[in-house]
Amino acid sequence: MQSLIIALAIAFGGYWLLRQFVATPASQAAGFMRKAGGVALLAVAGFLTFRGAFSAAVPIFIVGLGLLGQSGLFPGGFPWGQKTAGQRSRVATSLLAMELDHDSGRMDGQVLAGPYKGRLLSALGNDELKAFHRQCTAVNDQSRALFEAWLDRSKAGWREAWQAGPRVTGAAPSAVMSRAEALAVLGLKEGASADEIRHAHRRLMKEFHPDRGGSDYLAAKINQAKDVLL
The missing domain is CATH 1.10.287.110 (DnaJ domain)
Structure with a gap:
């Protein structure tokens, strides 16, 4: 039953992200994909934590935060692929x-x-x-x-x-x-x-x-x- 609920949640989340991506202007698509990837990785980390796989969840959680710009290691997001402010x-x-x-x-x-x-x-x-x-x-x-x-x-x-x-x-x-x-x-x-x-x-x-x-x-x-x- 838990697996079915998780599968439905993933399917619904994927459908919602697809609709949001289609509605996103081309100039903002890269930023949207980065944030969507961050959210997806946080979800995976949460699932692994729920299953008790803490050692695997921690690095995925950190990467997810980095994509969202919320990591202490990369407070502005990862340095690669970033734009210079005011460019x-x-x-x-x-x-x-x-x-x-x-x-x-x-x-x-x-x-x-x-x-x-x-x-x-x-x-x-x-x-x-x-x-x-x-x-x-x-x-x-x-x-x-x-x-x-x-x-x-x-x-x-x-x-x-x-x-x-x-x-x-x-x-x-x-x-x-x-x-x-x-x-x-x-x-x-x-x-x-x-x-x-x-x-x-x-x-x-x-x-x-x-x-x-x-x-x-x-x-x-x-x-x-x-x-x-x-």
Whole structure:
């Protein structure tokens, strides 16, 4: 009877976690999986304790707390796979400077030229965004591709609503990228190790890979930044 109750509890818990994962934004999925893993390990530790297997339960319990960021050994969670607090990636064109906050996954941009200079994209109204899109389209650089990456992420259905043209695909990065720009794209500081560069690249590609609904342009910039730094 006890085994049946435990099996039902595991099945119900797994179903609930699956529903929560499906409803979780992509930018928060990694954090959700880490916490879900921590809860699962605590449950396993509790089961082993109930069965009297204390020696096996203790390390599993500690690992579970570490994933939840509650371990005395790792108060902020395990050091591997962590983001640096306040870390931001930055990509800029002649008209737009875009930033991604690694902690929240929020992306926003500041207009650098034209009638909306100095304003954030998130503060522009629908008509202003349309006008800025026309401005980006008229400029012979990657401003349109960068702006549309933000629209795809922040304004679902904008292309159909505006009756815009086809998506800009295969957008190539600029021919030359400086080391400072590459560090800004990956959200790193001077002196970052090769492992830190690869980790930042992998994390950002999970966000922006075209196969996951991301941006061709931003994926190309992220790949170029890694190539410059390694």
